[in-house]
Amino acid sequence: MPARTEAVRHHTGSNGVLGHHTDFLKRVADREKNARVSKQPPPLSVKQHAAHRKKMSGVRFIRPRYAAETQINVSGIFGKWKRYCTDMEVGDWKTILKKIDIATMEDLFLWVCEKHNIKSWGTSLEYIRQFQQLYTTVTGQYIDRNDIKELYKYHDCVLIPRFGLRAPNIDGKPVLNVDALRVILTFNIAYDTGVVPLERQRVNQAGCYMIICYAGVRPAELVNNERKPPKDGSLDELFGAKAVMSAEVQSDNEGAEDNVATDEDMKVVEMLLLQETIGRGRQKALCYEDILMMIVCHPVTGQATLAMSIKFIYHKGCDNKPRPTIFFFTPSKKLIFCPILLFLALALSDHAFDAKCIDDARSVLAAQVPGGLLCVPLRWKESMLKIPFFRRVSRDGALSENEAALYATLRDLMARQSLDAGFEVAWTPKAGRRGAANAANGNAPDAVRDQMMRHDPKFFTLTRDPRATKDMVPEEVWASLPPDPEISELEERRAKLKQGQYRFDGHEDEDEIRELIYKIGLKRSQREKRIVKEYREYYFYHRPTWDLERQAEGGEVEQYEEPAIDLVIPERARLAEIFCHQPDNLGDDEMARLRIEVVDLYVALCGKRETVKRKRAQRTAPAKLPTPELIKLEADPDIEFKPIPGPFPLLTHQNQCPGCIGDERMSLEERTFRYCRPTKRNDHFDDNHLEAKERSEQLGQLIICNDKRCKDIQMYTVDHFRNHVQSVHTITLRTSEQAQERRARKLKLRRSRQSAAQAHG
Ligand SMILES: [Zn+2]
Ligand SMILES: [Zn+2]
Incomplete structure (x- = not known):
């Protein structure tokens, strides 16, 4: 039956794998159905166009289209302006704003500086700019140029000296170069004793460090840095209407002479000038659809290699002028530096790949490129495309399914880890931008930009003393610290009220006692923070002198030894061992095996958890220390990687937690x-x-x-x-x-x- 055979052959043809017809046909049907629903708004009628002309002739000013961030800023200065008008008994905010004079503006900014803890004149100037935007938004006019010049002079000659405002960013910003990156990545995995709510956050953090350093992107391109809009309705009040009407039209009741436009027509025209309620699409953060993983043929060896490209779309000013940047990553020899392995691990632990057969590191890293092809892109599940890649972890260790990680979390952990790793100045996530240019040397992967650096690279040396930690105040200093008189006074008051009683529920002064406890705690922690910071500055300033003096006196030059790695979670300990002791001369097969192991370890680590209790918990067995000499190529069979080694945990004591x-x-x-x-x-x-x-x-x-x-x-x-x-x-x-x-x-x-x-x- 040759005919039949031929028919079959015809269908399996050149596109090989089949059985997907139904799916394809459904897609076509869906798309065609959607295409029939027109997206273009219906054209206005003759009468409506006439109404539109009439409406627009009354418009004095179309408000500039501000980015969401700017709108929130303007609503911030709006709140200050309203409070100023009330508190300083100036009058109704709108009336005063419309006829604002230079004296009132000067007085406003004097008040702003008194009320707000402004340290740099960058901030006060920013407030002045925002006030100009507020004025324009409300009145549809620009502030008189001469008035603004006077205001800036007043700012420079009166406000700066009176409040001792400093120049913005006088310290310079630290820069994430490759050396610093190695230190922070090693610290994060091998030495950090701080606790994160879920180890996935530690892996996320490492990923952010790499991308910020290699690509020089702003953190807002990775995680969510959108501020919450104010809930007091001020955004609507300020930006609800797109146009400011001239005064005559507002009072004029549209005149009876040409009653051509019906109410319905007017409504259509009015709609044109109302702010659309913007639908919440995907969050502003790196999402799966921005990342492309693919298996490519190595141009020289022909070996299948995993590669990755990332498209960044949330650069500064992207609301007005989209200019996406694409980075291409290839595997790095030093495993600790490899963003591809880390991204692969996060994707695996999210079960994000569309192909069901991709469920572990081996299924990706050992895959081959079919003959005749140069590249196999690995597709994400459709449901994952708009999902943020770095996601939020709640305090109780739950990973959010769809909310992007917060900028504040990234920033705080970065500051804490950089100080604990001994850097003199805490890093800010913006540090990466300037260091990015030199990231592609040495062992770091090649990050190739498709356009020039958006900023000139400037280089600062990072001062680091590996002996330093965030809080390094010696016990003796704490012990000899004189009590703070203000705190002592509050404590005396509390003692008097409590009269030696331990419990005070239902006490007649319960509210005051609670308030006192809160205040004492707050003052104490503020003081401690201050002392920790002062001591660190003191140490970094004087330590070099102490060292030199000791040398001059014939003392020994102190040697620094890397501390031993002491970790509880076995997967983290093994990763630390691989990262810290990876030999330089591994063969291809050994590298391939280590890569798979690293990804598997990352995936397992993502699901692990440690709490503050770890430090107080009794260790039943000492955690296994990695061998300091050469890296062992096989994982130690003694280390149990399965959850819960040994006996089942039981509730045997009344002070245990049943959760x-x-x-x-x-x-x-x-x-x-x-x-x-x-x-x-x-x-x-x-x-x-x-x-x-x-x-x-x-x-x-x-x-x-x-x-x-x-x-x-x-x-x-x-x-x-x-x-x-x-x-x-x-x-x-x-x-x-x-x-x-x-x-x-x-x-x-x-x-x-x-x-x-x-x-x-
Ligand atoms: Zn029970
Ligand atoms: Zn519990």
């Missing part, structure tokens, strides 16, 4: 951790686990006790769970009334603090 016991991302020691008092445990339980349990109850989901012995007990209410842990494990949680009370108290306290802060700000 943590079931968290398989944590070590056995942390899961069975004993708190010092049941109250502390209950604070922890209510803050970290209660909400999830209550949600389960609402959704009618099963609540289980995570002690293995109780796995068959089915519970559906939180109270049932409370009773169970009480009767079976003698653990007394707070009753739901007690928990509610505590919540209400916390909320009340937060509210009163917020309103206090607003009054001051």
Whole structure:
């Protein structure tokens, strides 16, 4: 039956893999259906055009199209202006603004400097610019040029000296060069004793360090740095209408002479000048669709190699002038520097690949390029395309499914890690931009830009003392520190009110005592922060002199030894070992195997968790130290990489947490951790686990006790769970009334603090 055979052959033809016809046909149908729904707005009628002409003739000024960020800034100065008008009894803000004079503007900025803790004149000038934008937005006019010149002179001659405003960024910004990158990446994986809510965040952080350094992008191109718009309706008040009408038209009641336009027509015309409510599309952050991973043939060896390109679209000013930048990455020899392995690991742990067969490092790194092709792009699942690549991790260690990581988290962790790694000046995420130019040398991957650097590279040397940490104040200094008189006074007052009683619930002065406790805590932590910072500056300034003097006196030059790596999570310890001791002369096969291992370790690490309890938890066995000499090519068979080595954790003590016991991302020691008092445990339980349990109850989901012995007990209410842990494990949680009370108290306290802060700000 030759005819039949031929028909089959015809269908399998040149595009090989088939069985996808149905899917394709469905896509065609969907697209054609969508195309029929016209996206173009209907044209206006003759009458509507006439109404439009009439409307536009009354427009004095079309407001400039400000970026969202600018609108928020303008609404910020708007709030200050309104408060100034009220507090200084100037009058109605709108009336005064419309006839603003130079004296009022000068007085406004004197008041702004008094009320706000402004340190650099960069900030005060920014406020002046924003005020000009506010004026234009509201009145549809520009402030008189001579007035503005006078205002700037007043700023320079009066405000700067009076408030001691310094020049912006007088210290210079540290720069992330490749050496600094090596230090911070090593520190992050091998030495950092600080805790992150989920180890995935540590891996995210490493990825951000690499991309910021190699590509010189702003952090806002990676994570979410969008400010929340104010909720007081000021954005709508300022920017709701696109045009400012002339005064005559506003008072004129449209005249009766040509009543051609109906209400309906007018409405259509009015709509043209109203701000569209912008639909929330994808978040402003690096998303999966910006990343392309592909297996390519190495141009020389012909070997299949994983490569990656990333498209950055959120550069500064992108709202007005999109100018995407594409970077191309190839694997680096030093595994610690390789962004491709890290990105691959994050994608694997997100199960982001469209091909079902891609589920581990080997399935990608050992794949071949089919004959005749140069490149196999690895496609993402359609559902992943708009998903941010670096995502937010909540305090209890849950990775968000669709929210981008926050700029503030990246920034704070970067500052803390750079100080703890011994750098003199804390890094800011902007540090990468200027260092980027020299990133492509040495062992770093080739990051090839398709356009010139957006900024001139300027280089500063980074001062680093590996012996320094963020908080390096010696115990003796803390011990001999004289008490702060202001704090002592508050403490005396508290002692007098409490009269030696430990508990003060229901005490007649309960509110004042709580307020005092809060204030004392705040003042103490502010003072400690100040001293930590001062000591560090003192140390970095004087240490070189101390060292020189000791040498001159014939003392030995102190040698610095890298500290031993001491980590609890086995995957992290193994990664540290590979990164710190990777030999230079590995063959292709060994490299291939190590690459696969690194990706697998990253993936496993992403799901692990450590909490502050780690430091206090008793170690049952000393964590295995990596061998300091040469890297071992095989993972140590003694190290157990599966979750929960040894016995099942059990609830055996009344101070344990019945929530943590079931968290398989944590070590056995942390899961069975004993708190010092049941109250502390209950604070922890209510803050970290209660909400999830209550949600389960609402959704009618099963609540289980995570002690293995109780796995068959089915519970559906939180109270049932409370009773169970009480009767079976003698653990007394707070009753739901007690928990509610505590919540209400916390909320009340937060509210009163917020309103206090607003009054001051
Ligand atoms: Zn817990
Ligand atoms: Zn139980």
